[in-house]
Amino acid sequence: MGKKKHTDKDLFGASALPEQPASTPFTSVSVRVSLLVALLLRWTLSLWGYSGLDSPPMYGDFEAQRHWLEITTQLPTKLWYRYDLQYWGLDYPPLTAYHSLLLGYIANAINPSWVALDASRGNEDKNLKMFMRYTAIVTDLIINMSATLVFCKMCSKSKTRSEQNTLLLLALIQPGLLLIDHGHFQYNSAMLGFTLWFVVCMAKKQYALGSVFFCLALGFKQMALYYALPVFFYLLGVCVGVAKRSGAISGLKQLAIIGISVLLTMGIMFSPFMGSFEDVGQVIHRIFPVGRGLYEDKVANFWCAISIIIKMKVLFTTESLVRISIGATLLAVLPSSIHLFYSQLSPPKIALANPSRKLLLALLNGSLAFFLFSFQVHEKSILIPLMPATMLLAQSDGLAWEGSVFITTAVFSMFPLLRRDGLAVPTVALTLIFNILYGFPSVFESEGKPFLLVRAAIGGLYALMSTLVFCESFVNESPVPKLPDLYTVVNALVSFGVFGLLFLRYNYVQLFMDDPVVVGGAKKKTK
Numbered sequence: 001m002g003k004k005k006h007t008d009k010d011l012f013g014a015s016a017l018p019e020q021p022a023s024t025p026f027t028s029v030s031v032r033v034s035l036l037v038a039l040l041l042r043w044t045l046s047l048w049g050y051s052g053l054d055s056p057p058m059y060g061d062f063e064a065q066r067h068w069l070e071i072t073t074q075l076p077t078k079l080w081y082r083y084d085l086q087y088w089g090l091d092y093p094p095l096t097a098y099h100s101l102l103l104g105y106i107a108n109a110i111n112p113s114w115v116a117l118d119a120s121r122g123n124e125d126k127n128l129k130m131f132m133r134y135t136a137i138v139t140d141l142i143i144n145m146s147a148t149l150v151f152c153k154m155c156s157k158s159k160t161r162s163e164q165n166t167l168l169l170l171a172l173i174q175p176g177l178l179l180i181d182h183g184h185f186q187y188n189s190a191m192l193g194f195t196l197w198f199v200v201c202m203a204k205k206q207y208a209l210g211s212v213f214f215c216l217a218l219g220f221k222q223m224a225l226y227y228a229l230p231v232f233f234y235l236l237g238v239c240v241g242v243a244k245r246s247g248a249i250s251g252l253k254q255l256a257i258i259g260i261s262v263l264l265t266m267g268i269m270f271s272p273f274m275g276s277f278e279d280v281g282q283v284i285h286r287i288f289p290v291g292r293g294l295y296e297d298k299v300a301n302f303w304c305a306i307s308i309i310i311k312m313k314v315l316f317t318t319e320s321l322v323r324i325s326i327g328a329t330l331l332a333v334l335p336s337s338i339h340l341f342y343s344q345l346s347p348p349k350i351a352l353a354n355p356s357r358k359l360l361l362a363l364l365n366g367s368l369a370f371f372l373f374s375f376q377v378h379e380k381s382i383l384i385p386l387m388p389a390t391m392l393l394a395q396s397d398g399l400a401w402e403g404s405v406f407i408t409t410a411v412f413s414m415f416p417l418l419r420r421d422g423l424a425v426p427t428v429a430l431t432l433i434f435n436i437l438y439g440f441p442s443v444f445e446s447e448g449k450p451f452l453l454v455r456a457a458i459g460g461l462y463a464l465m466s467t468l469v470f471c472e473s474f475v476n477e478s479p480v481p482k483l484p485d486l487y488t489v490v491n492a493l494v495s496f497g498v499f500g501l502l503f504l505r506y507n508y509v510q511l512f513m514d515d516p517v518v519v520g521g522a523k524k525k526t527k
Contacts, residue, residue: 030161030164030165030168031149031168034165034168034169034172035145035149035172037169037172037173038145038169038172038173039137039141041173041178041430042136042137042140042178042182043137044426045178045179045182045183045423045426046130046133046134046136046137046182046183048183048422048423048425048426049183049421049422049423050062050129050183050184050185050421050422051184051185051421053124053421053422054124056122057122058087058088059122060185060421061184061185061186062129062132062185063088063121063122064088065100065132065185065186065187066114066115066120066123066128066132067087067088067121068088068090068096068097068100068104069100069101069103069104069107069114069115070104070115070116070117070120070121071083071090071117072090072097072098072100072101072104073101073104073105073107073108073115074115074116074117075117077272077273078275078279080097081273081282081283081286082282085286087121089286090286091286091287091289092220092221092222092287093218093219093220093221093222093269093283093287094219094269094270094272094273094283095216095219095220095269096187096219096220096221098269099139099187099190099220103135107128107131110127110131111125111127111128113125114128114131132185133182133185136181136182136185136186136187136189137182139187139189139190140181140182140189140190140193143189143190143193143194143197144177144189144190144192144193144196145172145189145193146193147193147194147196147197147200148168148171148172148193148196149168150197150200151171151196151199151200151356151391152164152167152168152171154200154203154204154356155167155203155356155391155394163394166394166437166438167393167394169437170390170393170434170437170438171390171391171393173430173433173434174386174390174407174434175407175411175427175430175431175433175434176382176383176386176407176410176411176414177189177192177383177386177387178430179411179414179418179423179426179427179430180380180383180414183418183421183423183426183427184380184417184418184421184423186380187220188221188380188383190220190221191217191220191221191223191224192217192383192384192387194213194214194216194217194220194224195213195214195217195224195227195363195387196387196391197210197213198210198211198213198214198217198231199356199359199360199363199388199391200356201213202234202356202359203356203359207235207238207254207257207258208257208258208260208261209261211235211258211261211262211265212261212262212265214227214231215261215262215265215266215269216265218266219265219266219269222287222288223381223384224384225370226366226367226370226371226374226381226384226385227363227366227367227384229333229334229337229366230333230336230337230340230359230362230363230365230366230367231363232337233337233338233340233341233362234340234341234344234359234362235258236341237340237341237342237343237344237345238254238258238344239251239252239254239255239258240341240344240345241344241345241346242254244345244346270283289376290318290322290375290376294312294313294321294325294375294376295376295377295378297378297379297416297417298379298416298485298488298489298491298492299377299378299379299381299492300379300382300413300491300492300493300494300495300496300499301371301372301373301377301496301499302328302372302373302496302500303325303373303377304492304496305492305493305496308489308493312324321375322375325373325374325375326374326375328373329369329370329373329374332369332372332373332503333365333366333369333370335507335511336361336362336365336366336369336507336510336511337362337366339362339510339511340358340359340362343358356391357392358510360388360391360392361388361392361506361509361510362510363385363387363388364385364388364389364392364506365503365506365507365510367384367385367388368385368499368502368503368506369503370384371384371385371499372496372499372500372503379413379414379416379417380414380417382410382413382414382499383410385406386406386407386410389402389403389406389407389506390403390407393438393442398509398513399506399509400438400442401442401443401450401458402502402505402506402509403442404434404435404438404439404440404442404443405439405443405458405461405498405502406498406499406502407434407439408431408434408435408439408462408465409461409465409495409498409499409502410495411427411430411431412431412465412468412469412491412494412495413491413492413495413499414427415427415469415472415491416472416487416488416491419472419473424469424473428469443455443458444459461494461498464494465494468487468490468491468494471487472487472488472491475487
């Protein structure tokens with residue numbers, strides 16, 4: 001069948017999904033170069049500051065992660081979620097605790113003073129810092145970078161070699177994750193990597209194994225719940241689809257296999273804490289600390305944005321705010337999740353260029369809805385929708401400029417946090433590297449670039465961001481004395497505006513423009 005150029009434009013001027021020629025797979029050289037660059041950037045970032053450096057008595061996230069190595073190695077399991085909760089008490093699910101226990105054993109073997117109970121608090125020994133930095137890199141490499149490599153290979157059937165290599169490199173050096181995990185210091189790469197392994201398994205129709213991976217993501221960080229509704233509706237659609245095509249018994253069998261996989265995985269992870277209802281309740285209480293409030297700091301979500309006019313925390317009780325945020329989140333998530341469910345009832349019989357596109361779009365829309373409307377959101381939570389957005393950066397997925405703007409804005413929204421950690425220079429540098437390599441061309445030069453008006457708006461947005469970054473970095477005082485955190489508030493408002501528009505855009509693409517590219521260039525429009 002002869003190929004013809006796809007020129008249909010949407011209301012933003014971008015091609016819905018430009019066709020791509022079939023190509024050869026990754027070369028070992030390109031993979032090695034991408035991995036080397038990614039590891040080098042992570043190592044370079046580790047030489048900069050981190051959360052809580054020289055900031056007693058509580059220090060920061062670096063100390064929290066180190067402290068969990070201490071309590072898991074020095075205390076019985078029963079006390080992990082109870083010991084001195086005022087000093088960085090453990091508040092992540094059990095898999096994080098087991099990860100800390102493993103790293104704690106290694107740390108104790110190298111230098112017991114690093115994890116000595118109580119006596120190690122605030123330890124800033126340079127060798128300990130190096131050890132912790134390397135644990136973040138190795139965790140990232142084993143779980144997240146490996147998943148990224150497999151995903152990019154899996155979705156490269158109709159991409160040019162150049163596009164394959166670009167997607168792999170961009171996914172490995174996405175600046176948001178690098179700056180938080182290897183600068184600020186956390187282990188988000190594990191949770192995101194497990195979720196990406198879930199996506200890979202879904203594309204390969206390995207539903208039970210994929211369910212295990214998603215349980216591991218939930219078991220590592222409760223923020224993986226941002227993905228939970230799309231995942232639930234996807235797997236439910238798979239089971240109903242099997243029943244529709246092969247009979248009710250086959251559908252129930254598929255449902256049972258997935259259900260048993262989930263129950264076994266979660267049961268094993270939580271088994272050490274099932275000695276009593278009190279123990280289970282304590283773990284749940286620590287994982288979901290409702291008392292912390294509707295949001296933290298100046299986060300770029302709906303509740304923080306409207307707080308300038310409507311003081312939600314004053315007008316409503318915590319219990320009411322929980323109910324309101326749950327209702328708003330469900331209203332925002334359900335359209336894309338239900339659409340994903342129906343898409344699985346009659347999956348395409350043709351080989352798609354990116355078999356995970358529908359799932360990634362729903363994960364993106366669902367997690368971004370959680371970020372914008374859910375309870376107790378932190379600015380770092382933007383990394384959750386950023387993962388599927390990054391995996392949709394390939395030009396053949398038709399979302400290149402949207403992803404570029406999203407990644408740039410996400411990093412900008414975290415700038416106040418990163419600047420406090422002494423990471424202003426690497427934040428600007430990594431953002432520029434990303435945009436020079438891909439962001440600016442995707443917005444202003446590529447075939448799928450948006451209309452002139454949208455490009456002008458993006459250019460103005462980037463100019464405003466640059467001005468705010470300059471002011472936050474070099475202008476010591478707010479021009480309005482009564483508003484000392486003016487720059488941070490404006491940052492949050494600008495970022496929320498962009499996130500809100502992108503949320504509408506991504507939902508529009510999923511619900512009304514899901515026109516998949518198939519291997520070989522033929523196109524079949526979804527009904």
